[in-house]
Amino acid sequence: MNETFLRPEHGEADWYDARLPRPIRPHRGHPLRTLATVTLVVLLAAILGISSAYVIIEREEPLNAVTIGPWHAYPKAGTADADPYSVAIYTRGAVVPLASGEGLALVARKDSAGHLLDPTCVYRIAGQTPSARLWTLTAVDGHGKLVETLPGRVNLASDSLLRAPDGSFEIMAARRPHSGNWLPLAANAKASDGLRLVLRLYDAPVTTGAALDGVSMPAIERQGCP
Amino acid sequence: MTLSPRFSLTVGLLATLCLAAIIHILVVLSIPRNVQHSAYDNVATHGPDRQFNLLPDVQPGKEALPDLDPAMKHAACRFQLADGPVLFDASIPVPFWSIGLFNAAGEAVYSLNNRTAGAERLSMLVLTTEQLSILRENPPENLEDLIVIETETPISGFALLRAYVPHPMRSGTVDQALMAARCGGI
CATH class of the missing domain: 1.20.5 (Single alpha-helices involved in coiled-coils or other helix-helix interfaces)
Known part of the structure; x- marks a missing residue:
């Protein structure tokens, strides 16, 4: 005689029988365990949700970027068509964007080889820009703030630039003075302060995103680091 | 289970x-x-509403608003269309200037520069559709020469006027032109 023969006919008789398959075994409530699980899930979700939002907003890189080499532009940011992330970034920083009828700002955080820009290095910025009536190139730190430099100026403008006969130009970005077009970088910056290059094209036909396809932007090459 | x-x-x-x-x-x-300080709030710290207030020069550590171009001089004017139409009038003798209109949320509503303005002088009227129909009944003589911008709702916002300083020697002239810029009723 085996054991199954001894078991009663009705399932209710051995309701808590451990030999029942797991899914149909009755559930015994553990209120404390359930509460702990729900609390853990809510806490984990809150930490995950808030920190991921913080990281994305703090990076200050709106979505929908138009990328040309190392340069990024956000033509839609600061308009009514902006995505919620750029709205959050722009309102949190109280940034007044360059509107489409004024011009377009392009930001570089990395050089053409993909390395993060470092204010202690020397960079060569050379090539062409899209046609614009006027453009300025400004060096700011990793948070977009202006920095003290040796000569006091932090930018270069297109109307006072030395150019090759074909209209191309070569700019040296460095802390120490350079001959030719010199863009001064932060005088006493550490590598961790970060560096961004902002090229603002004023009255340019390329202020809409679609027109940015196929335009040439200057390349940023790292020449050397201390 | x-x-x-x-x-x-x-x-x-x-x-x-x-x-x-x-x-x-x-x-x-x-x-x-x-947000505690929107761009609309920050503009108010530089002077009263409905007039252009010259922002201090963009220099390291003393930026009036974030992300401004240090090659430019700026003037800002805060306005509420509920208080009546706003007329912008300026004549700035520089190779490049531009004006951007932003609503209280900081979104660009309208913008133009000295080439798209079609004239050396900026004269722009911002008002609601309702205010425009009232104005049409008894139009001012120069209404045809103005750039008229209609909004559906009486928005609050600010205008930021940017003027390029080609050389530090011109900085005084640009300051004067920006301070003489008008932003107010008709």
Whole structure:
């Protein structure tokens, strides 16, 4: 005689029988365990949700970027068509964007080889820009703030630039003075302060995103680091 | 019914991820409503409403508003269309100037520069559709020469006038032109 023969006919008789398959075994409530699980899930979700939002907003890189080499532009940011992330970034920083009828700002955080820009290095910025009536190139730190430099100026403008006969130009970005077009970088910056290059094209036909396809932007090459 | 430990773990993880996504979206959407200093508020610290206030030169550590171009001089004017139409009038003798109109949320509403303005002088009228129909009944003589910008609702906002300083020697002239710029009633 085996054991199954001894078991009663009705399932209710051995309701808590451990030999029942797991899914149909009755559930015994553990209120404390359930509460702990729900609390853990809510806490984990809150930490995950808030920190991921913080990281994305703090990076200050709106979505929908138009990328040309190392340069990024956000033509839609600061308009009514902006995505919620750029709205959050722009309102949190109280940034007044360059509107489409004024011009377009392009930001570089990395050089053409993909390395993060470092204010202690020397960079060569050379090539062409899209046609614009006027453009300025400004060096700011990793948070977009202006920095003290040796000569006091932090930018270069297109109307006072030395150019090759074909209209191309070569700019040296460095802390120490350079001959030719010199863009001064932060005088006493550490590598961790970060560096961004902002090229603002004023009255340019390329202020809409679609027109940015196929335009040439200057390349940023790292020449050397201390 | 009792779930297997692995199934419970999967359900727990899925619940955490879904809830995290909801919290993430709520946080991102709630930021614009909870900022302490919007650009609209910051502009008010530089002077009274309905007049152009010259912002201090953009220099390291002394930036009036974030992300301004140090090659430019700026003047800002805050306005509320509920108080009546706003007329912008300026004549700035520089190779490049531009004006951007922003609403209280900091979104660009309208913008132009000295080439698209079609004249050396900036004369622009901002008003609601309702105010324009009232104005049409008794139009001022120069209405045809103005750039008229209609908004559907009486918005609050500010205008930022940027003027390029080609050389530091011209800085005084640009300052004067920006201070003489008018922003106010007709």
